[in-house]
Amino acid sequence: MDTNENMEEAIEVLQQLGLKEYEARCFVGLSRLHSGTAKKLSEMTEVPRTRVYDAVRVLESQGLVEVQHSSPQEFRAVSLEEATETLRDQYEARVERLENTLGSVDIVDEGDDTPIQQVWSLSGQSGIENRTDQLIEEATDEVVLVIGDESLLTEDLVDSLNEVVSNGVTLIIGALTEPLEDQIQTKVPDATTFITGLEWLHSENTTEDETAIGRLLLVDRSTILVSSIAPGSKEEQAIFGEGFGNGLVVIARRLMAQGLVPAHDPGQ
Amino acid sequence: MDTNENMEEAIEVLQQLGLKEYEARCFVGLSRLHSGTAKKLSEMTEVPRTRVYDAVRVLESQGLVEVQHSSPQEFRAVSLEEATETLRDQYEARVERLENTLGSVDIVDEGDDTPIQQVWSLSGQSGIENRTDQLIEEATDEVVLVIGDESLLTEDLVDSLNEVVSNGVTLIIGALTEPLEDQIQTKVPDATTFITGLEWLHSENTTEDETAIGRLLLVDRSTILVSSIAPGSKEEQAIFGEGFGNGLVVIARRLMAQGLVPAHDPGQ
DNA sequence: CTTTTTGTGATTAATCGGGTGACTTCTCAA
DNA sequence: TTGAGAAGTCACCCGATTAATCACAAAAAG
Numbered sequence: 001m002d003t004n005e006n007m008e009e010a011i012e013v014l015q016q017l018g019l020k021e022y023e024a025r026c027f028v029g030l031s032r033l034h035s036g037t038a039k040k041l042s043e044m045t046e047v048p049r050t051r052v053y054d055a056v057r058v059l060e061s062q063g064l065v066e067v068q069h070s071s072p073q074e075f076r077a078v079s080l081e082e083a084t085e086t087l088r089d090q091y092e093a094r095v096e097r098l099e100n101t102l103g104s105v106d107i108v109d110e111g112d113d114t115p116i117q118q119v120w121s122l123s124g125q126s127g128i129e130n131r132t133d134q135l136i137e138e139a140t141d142e143v144v145l146v147i148g149d150e151s152l153l154t155e156d157l158v159d160s161l162n163e164v165v166s167n168g169v170t171l172i173i174g175a176l177t178e179p180l181e182d183q184i185q186t187k188v189p190d191a192t193t194f195i196t197g198l199e200w201l202h203s204e205n206t207t208e209d210e211t212a213i214g215r216l217l218l219v220d221r222s223t224i225l226v227s228s229i230a231p232g233s234k235e236e237q238a239i240f241g242e243g244f245g246n247g248l249v250v251i252a253r254r255l256m257a258q259g260l261v262p263a264h265d266p267g268q
Numbered sequence: 269m270d271t272n273e274n275m276e277e278a279i280e281v282l283q284q285l286g287l288k289e290y291e292a293r294c295f296v297g298l299s300r301l302h303s304g305t306a307k308k309l310s311e312m313t314e315v316p317r318t319r320v321y322d323a324v325r326v327l328e329s330q331g332l333v334e335v336q337h338s339s340p341q342e343f344r345a346v347s348l349e350e351a352t353e354t355l356r357d358q359y360e361a362r363v364e365r366l367e368n369t370l371g372s373v374d375i376v377d378e379g380d381d382t383p384i385q386q387v388w389s390l391s392g393q394s395g396i397e398n399r400t401d402q403l404i405e406e407a408t409d410e411v412v413l414v415i416g417d418e419s420l421l422t423e424d425l426v427d428s429l430n431e432v433v434s435n436g437v438t439l440i441i442g443a444l445t446e447p448l449e450d451q452i453q454t455k456v457p458d459a460t461t462f463i464t465g466l467e468w469l470h471s472e473n474t475t476e477d478e479t480a481i482g483r484l485l486l487v488d489r490s491t492i493l494v495s496s497i498a499p500g501s502k503e504e505q506a507i508f509g510e511g512f513g514n515g516l517v518v519i520a521r522r523l524m525a526q527g528l529v530p531a532h533d534p535g536q
Numbered sequence: 537c538t539t540t541t542t543g544t545g546a547t548t549a550a551t552c553g554g555g556t557g558a559c560t561t562c563t564c565a566a
Numbered sequence: 567t568t569g570a571g572a573a574g575t576c577a578c579c580c581g582a583t584t585a586a587t588c589a590c591a592a593a594a595a596g
Contacts, residue, residue, distance in 0.1 A: 305542090306542075307541080307542080317542090317543095318542095318543080318544080318545090321542095321543065321544080340541075340542055340543085341542090341543085
């Protein structure tokens with residue numbers, strides 16, 4: 001019965017979704033009640049009674065709480081299903097508005113270009129994930145992918161892989177362990193799989209301060225993405241390079257020719 | 269060329285999506301550039317140059333911007349598609365976490381009950397929409413619905429209506445205008461439709477301070493929802509009552525018997 | 537070697553949100 | 567009727583966050 005922990009987490013998430021602390025506490029409180037007054041709510045949520053009214057009013061205007069205008073007035077939360085649906089709608093609307101507005105903004109560009117040796121870094125689980133998928137979908141010849149952790153083999157990734165392989169792209173996927181290799185074989189049957197020979201990828205003996213490799217992606221031998229997962233924070237970080245002559249890409253080709261794919265040498 | 273307005277709106281939306289002002293400005297600025305330095309960004313976004321670095325760092329950690337660690341370092345925004353996809357992923361993850369945590373929180377209830385004459389009010393477009401859909405889906409006998417504005421006939425609503433009608437529920441839908449009635453006939457072929465006789469529902473002569481009726485829903489003659497759309501703010505507000513003996517419901521039945529559905533008298 | 541540009545850190549100012557108490561109105565019971 | 571307590575509204579304080587400016591060291595550029 002970790003109801004308490006769950007409540008705390010729910011409050012946190014609601015704040016990430018844009019609610020203030022008092023609003024979040026009140027909503028969670030009301031979710032545990034069929035209906036309640038300001039006093040009761042205040043007692044159970046530790047929100048000052050006089051502030052419950054403000055908080056609830058905001059919640060009501062967002063469609064998360066209903067109010068009965070009696071005296072004393074009563075509040076109740078909408079069902080969890082209604083709440084999540086409403087939140088989703090809200091967000092979808094915002095993202096769409098962003099698409100429309102940003103999509104019709106003129107690009108000034110200013111031809112800012114040193115087109116050589118560009119190595120970019122980006123971080124954040126989902127951002128890297130999306131970039132990975134996108135790069136895979138743009139492949140025309142060959143995709144070499146090494147997956148460092150089971151959790152990175154997401155549904156979207158599998159979809160991208162299967163889509164591109166059906167376009168005739170050669171797909172070579174490496175795994176760290178046999179179970180993971182089996183999983184890949186099942187989900188992406190048309191891929192050539194292998195167990196990577198790069199021992200330093202392994203995170204078995206990952207101590208406190210050791211960084212584990214997350215993904216390693218080489219598309220058409222000209223675009224590379226390597227990601228690692230920071231030890232403590234679990235934050236994924238990646239570097240990313242484009243262009244056949246790109247230094248990072250060259251190194252990656254060498255590396256792979258050396259030991260990554262024993263039977264298949266992508267070097268020249 | 270209202271690029272400027274669009275930029276302002278994009279910045280606003282990004283803030284609603286959780287970014288700070290500087291972060292939002294920087295992202296929009298970078299979206300207009302193929303790549304840029306802190307100086308250029310500062311000039312075009314009016315963000316103090318020395319603060320650009322912080323803002324961009326946050327954006328990078330969210331997967332919205334990539335950084336090239338050269339000197340001077342260069343920044344560039346990920347594509348709009350990647351950005352929106354990343355934002356969507358983030359949000360979906362949060363909402364799911366909310367579902368899990370709130371779903372497994374114990375209900376204490378405290379049997380707080382004066383089960384008579386409860387009239388609840390709720391507001392917010394999407395909240396009311398979801399409640400409407402849910403009430404329709406719970407119907408077992410009859411649904412009477414009057415739609416005051418075309419924009420309220422959403423896809424989800426149509427789905428709910430068609431689902432419930434296939435379960436043998438009688439469906440009576442009123443419209444304010446003939447074109448709207450035609451639209452309903454097309455989208456929900458199994459419903460009985462009519463043009464409402466309640467003239468006061470019409471919003472034609474809506475002046476500044478006149479409130480227009482949004483929806484009017486009566487489910488199984490025991491649950492009622494009436495919504496109105498505030499003149500200036502466009503905010504939708506609704507009241508909602510349950511129970512056959514509920515005062516609001518009784519009034520609604522009378523009202524409908526009187527003039528709403530000429531040929532079909534739901535009163536007794 | 538000087539000058540400008542770049543990046544970091546600290547510092548100030550303003551805004552926002554959490555927290556508390558005064559005060560009016562309402563309800564209920566004596 | 568009246569008095570006590572509860573309900574609801576306001577206004578205020580204070581701490582934290584964020585916008586905005588400044589001072590300074592390192593690095594490029596000329």
